[in-house]
Amino acid sequence: MPTLNDFLITNLWWIVLLGIAVLAGGGALAYFLLRSRKGKGVPAKVASGALIGAVGGMENVIDHSLAGSRITLRLKDDAKVEEARLREAGVTGFIRMSDRLVLVLPEKAPEVYRALFGE
8 A cells, every 4th residue: 555655756746846836826826916906096195295295285276177087277376386296296297278287197097186185
């Protein structure tokens, strides 16, 4: 009658290959799960208020709206907008129109809007 040691010795390569397959599968699964979470949520600089600081603070915002990947702000004083700080806060583009500032935030605009204005 074969013993456990005989079984392990006879099937050692299959056991090793099965272990490698399980580890590789688990690693691949973890990679894809973590990768799918990448880019989700609100950027830390937005949550910390860097974006609102770059437009002159909440007291400078008269009105705001969300449309797709764009947040439109109506401002009291357009001169208070700091373009470099907007880029640092994660804004990929912006459009200035008289008293309005349109912030372009692909894939993040709804989350950023909710974080800033709670709507």
